[in-house]
Amino acid sequence: MKRLILMRHAKTEPFGEGIDDFGRALTDQGHSDATRIAEEIVTLGWSPERILVSTARRARETCSEVARVFEGEKVRPMESLYLCGARGLAEAVKQNDGAGTLMVIGHNPGMHDFALDLLRDGGSLDHYASQRLAEKFPTSCVAMFEREDDGSFVPVLFRLSNVLRAKDYRTATA
Numbered sequence: 001m002k003r004l005i006l007m008r009h010a011k012t013e014p015f016g017e018g019i020d021d022f023g024r025a026l027t028d029q030g031h032s033d034a035t036r037i038a039e040e041i042v043t044l045g046w047s048p049e050r051i052l053v054s055t056a057r058r059a060r061e062t063c064s065e066v067a068r069v070f071e072g073e074k075v076r077p078m079e080s081l082y083l084c085g086a087r088g089l090a091e092a093v094k095q096n097d098g099a100g101t102l103m104v105i106g107h108n109p110g111m112h113d114f115a116l117d118l119l120r121d122g123g124s125l126d127h128y129a130s131q132r133l134a135e136k137f138p139t140s141c142v143a144m145f146e147r148e149d150d151g152s153f154v155p156v157l158f159r160l161s162n163v164l165r166a167k168d169y170r171t172a173t174a
Contacts, residue, residue, distance in 0.1 A: 003101040004093065004118075004145040004158060005041065005048060008111045009062040010034040010166070011139045022082065026061040033140040033166035034065035040164055042069060046144065048103035050074045052092055054081035059105050062140075066105070073103075081106045086114040094153045112137035117155065118145055124160035132163040140166035 010030035015021055026034070041047070047070050053063040055077045063075060076096070080088060081104070089110055096102055104111075115133055122145070124130040133143055142165075145158040 001100070002147045002150050002153075002158075003046060003161075004153075005046065005101065005103040006089075006111055006115050006143045006145070007037070007062070007066070007103060007105045008108055008137055008139055008141050009054070009056070009058045009105060010065070012058040022056050024056070024058050026058055026065075030058070030062070030139065031065055033170070034062045035069060036169045037140050037142055037164055037166055038066035038069035040169055041066075041142065041144075044144075044162065046101060047071065048073045048099070048101045050076060050096055050099040050101075051103045051105060052076050052078055052081060052096060053105040054084070054107060055079045056082050056107070059107065063105050066103075083107050083110065085110045086117050089114040090117070090153075090155065097153045100150065108137055115143040115145075115160075118143075118158050119160050121155040122147075122158040122160070126160065126162060129160050129163045132165070133160060138165060138167075 010033050011027050012024045051073050053059050144162040146161050147157040
């Protein structure tokens with residue numbers, strides 16, 4: 001079985017004067033959301049062997065949080081993933097086809113567009129997940145795709161398995 005995990009970076013500080021987009025950091029909520037989502041991915045029995053990550057600060061910080069939860073993964077920072085579109089993301093996945101479970105951490109709108117392209121091409125194993133993916137792809141959102149065999153990356157063979165959103169796993173504070 002081959003698996004692909006697409007994740008949008010976690011919540012960041014707002015863009016403003018003196019802060020360039022590339023250098024925006026995660027908020028405290030972003031750090032905690034990234035960790036919680038990674039824990040949920042592991043609970044579902046998934047763990048990436050390789051993580052491709054944009055070199056933007058917010059993506060690297062998200063990767064640092066999730067990598068603490070996963071065991072044995074190899075992180076590969078890629079400049080080309082910064083604000084990359086769906087076509088570029090597909091190419092990055094094709095180039096890293098050797099991993100049984102591959103995770104990509106990047107940015108919108110490219111991550112959402114790529115996830116929707118995979119959904120259109122391959123369909124879904126869960127109608128509810130399809131609806132959630134079609135609605136939006138907020139920060140710390142994860143789309144999980146899988147195929148039955150271990151062949152190379154062919155979008156039409158990947159089916160959407162699940163969509164995780166950080167807000168669904170936050171604990172209420174008293």
